[in-house]
Amino acid sequence: MNYVIIGSGVAGIAAIEAIRSIYPSPFGRGQGEGDVEITLIGDDPHGFYSRPGLAYYLTGELHDKALFPRTAYDLRKLNFHYVKARVTMILRDQHTLELAGQAPLSYDRLLIAVGAQALPLEVPGANIEGVLKLDHMQDAKRILKHARRGKSAVVVGGGITALELVEGFVSRGMKVHYLLRGDRYWSNVLDEQESRIVEQRLREEGVTLHHHAEAIEVTGRNGRVSGIRLLNGQQLKCDLVAYAIGIRPRVDLAKQAGLAIDRGILVNEYLQTNDPDIFAAGDVAQAYDPMTGRSILDSLWGPARQQGHTAGLNMAGRKTAYIKSPPFNVTRLAGLTTTIIGTVGRGRDEDLAGIARGDSETWRQLPDSMVAQTGFEVNRLRLLVGEKTLLGAIVMGDQKLSFPLEKIISGNMDISPIRERLLAPKARIGDIVAEFWAGANIRH
Amino acid sequence: MNLTTRNFFLDCTTIYYMEFLGIFKRDADKHTVLASGQVTPDSARCVQCGICTYNCPVGIDVRAHAWRGEPVIHSQCLTCGECVARCPRGVLRFEQTDLFAKGRE
Numbered sequence A: 001m002n003y004v005i006i007g008s009g010v011a012g013i014a015a016i017e018a019i020r021s022i023y024p025s026p027f028g029r030g031q032g033e034g035d036v037e038i039t040l041i042g043d044d045p046h047g048f049y050s051r052p053g054l055a056y057y058l059t060g061e062l063h064d065k066a067l068f069p070r071t072a073y074d075l076r077k078l079n080f081h082y083v084k085a086r087v088t089m090i091l092r093d094q095h096t097l098e099l100a101g102q103a104p105l106s107y108d109r110l111l112i113a114v115g116a117q118a119l120p121l122e123v124p125g126a127n128i129e130g131v132l133k134l135d136h137m138q139d140a141k142r143i144l145k146h147a148r149r150g151k152s153a154v155v156v157g158g159g160i161t162a163l164e165l166v167e168g169f170v171s172r173g174m175k176v177h178y179l180l181r182g183d184r185y186w187s188n189v190l191d192e193q194e195s196r197i198v199e200q201r202l203r204e205e206g207v208t209l210h211h212h213a214e215a216i217e218v219t220g221r222n223g224r225v226s227g228i229r230l231l232n233g234q235q236l237k238c239d240l241v242a243y244a245i246g247i248r249p250r251v252d253l254a255k256q257a258g259l260a261i262d263r264g265i266l267v268n269e270y271l272q273t274n275d276p277d278i279f280a281a282g283d284v285a286q287a288y289d290p291m292t293g294r295s296i297l298d299s300l301w302g303p304a305r306q307q308g309h310t311a312g313l314n315m316a317g318r319k320t321a322y323i324k325s326p327p328f329n330v331t332r333l334a335g336l337t338t339t340i341i342g343t344v345g346r347g348r349d350e351d352l353a354g355i356a357r358g359d360s361e362t363w364r365q366l367p368d369s370m371v372a373q374t375g376f377e378v379n380r381l382r383l384l385v386g387e388k389t390l391l392g393a394i395v396m397g398d399q400k401l402s403f404p405l406e407k408i409i410s411g412n413m414d415i416s417p418i419r420e421r422l423l424a425p426k427a428r429i430g431d432i433v434a435e436f437w438a439g440a441n442i443r444h
Numbered sequence B: 001m002n003l004t005t006r007n008f009f010l011d012c013t014t015i016y017y018m019e020f021l022g023i024f025k026r027d028a029d030k031h032t033v034l035a036s037g038q039v040t041p042d043s044a045r046c047v048q049c050g051i052c053t054y055n056c057p058v059g060i061d062v063r064a065h066a067w068r069g070e071p072v073i074h075s076q077c078l079t080c081g082e083c084v085a086r087c088p089r090g091v092l093r094f095e096q097t098d099l100f101a102k103g104r105e
Helices: A008-020 A054-059 A072-077 A137-146 A159-171 A191-206 A250-254 A301-315 A401-412 A416-423 A431-443 B005-021 B026-035 B052-055 B062-069 B082-085
Strands: A002-004 A036-040 A081-084 A086-089 A098-099 A104-108 A107-110 A116-118 A152-157 A176-180 A209-210 A213-219 A225-228 A234-235 A240-244 A247-248 A265-267 A278-280 A285-289 A295-299 A328-333 A336-342 A371-374 A382-386 A390-396 B035-041 B092-096
Touching: A002 A008, A008 A036, A008 A301, A008 A371, A054 A137, A054 A159, A086 A104, A086 A401, A107 B035, A152 A159, A159 A176, A159 A191, A159 A240, A191 A209, A191 A382, A191 A390, A225 A240, A247 A250, A265 A278, A301 A416, A328 A401, A328 B035, A336 A401, A382 A431, A390 A401, A390 B005, A401 A431, A416 A431, B035 B062, B052 B062, B082 B092
Parallel strands: A002 A036, A002 A107, A036 A081, A107 A278, A152 A176, A152 A240, A176 A209, A265 A285
Antiparallel strands: A086 A098, A098 A104, A116 A247, A213 A225, A225 A234, A285 A295, A328 A336, A336 A390, A371 A382, A382 A390, B035 B092
């Protein structure tokens, strides 16, 4: 059996591990029946690294070499061929892939795990040297090449990546202007109080925030960025512009091959596309969730790994459904550790076109629920309280409750005994949750 | 949790010195120090950025443990807490191991 995986991200690696958990690497090759060949095709020159870790590389907390979770030896143990190439076409009827500048490659089962890419900044001057995005390690290296102490940067966009860019520039000693189209940061996930906490912390770091600010042109001098022009007529001088206005699943290959597509590649709960020999996982996949009956995009490391693993098992013939757990992310927003679990917001954010990195569509599908909240300084807790369960939570600052809340929400634990107390005015919801969790632990 | 490597060695030195003075038996206490806790990952939170491994003073690949979801049971782990403190996503925490609890009673 010949397994081919396109994409060297976490979904691809997890799929290889899953296949190898069923067909362990043989000693030597070509050992007759049950012989399994795995090929990984990737066009990222750096191979497998921690993409979320790029944020810490930008701030200088990590060396770039530390971002690679696997040594060459680790990867060799998985016994797969690695082809550094770009796939130009999937010929489904021939079970063959066409590669740019290389001989075609045949497959029996194929996994598409090519991820997503940044939406382009569509304003005049966006192609000038010094207009930057953060998709890959190459982008991060380019950003660091341009980032210079004392120079100034403009960041456009929303969500986690935009703040990663802001924080990266701040830690490199740059003067940073952050443009927001709306009146607050990440308005479809955070509530007003939470947005204000983040914005206040950014100001304390020396970032200049511009609300209701829309970039309409990047201006250049001698082929380099010299400034940015806003819709309200204002002009800001800057040495570079970085943007994070959302991402788009890389569906082009699948589209051209005639696979079913919506916003991402549509897959069933077995991560299988409408072609039974082709699977998709990670940021590119829009996975069916039997619980809600909806197909959802996640752009998170955890689900990508889980989907890759499940796809690998299914490719190797072990039928396994992908059970989507409430998506959650732990991230730093302006230096404040923040955990987002389940559904917490709704609507759309003017700074983002669709999904962003480190984001889940589920977060914004809030059904009828009540809000319980506490804390108005750096330690803040907000719970979305459903009829019998907690639907979501945001934990900012002190993370003591983040672990219990994750378990309470993902385990659909019945919170009826504490529901009323949670919703009482001025309830100390942190204490109530902690007490509930302690009791639940004793009972189990 | 905030015990730094230096402090740890200082504590060890103190323990050795106290043992020299015959104040208490060395082995039991050394074991208590090393075995009363271990670093445990919550792998669903981990994005394999490697800050833990990068900051481990004795070069343990903590990240690999986090990928497998296994506690850091490693003969060289000082339980110094560098990895726990530095992880930006709260993946790692100390977990009490009760291996020697009975012996102490």
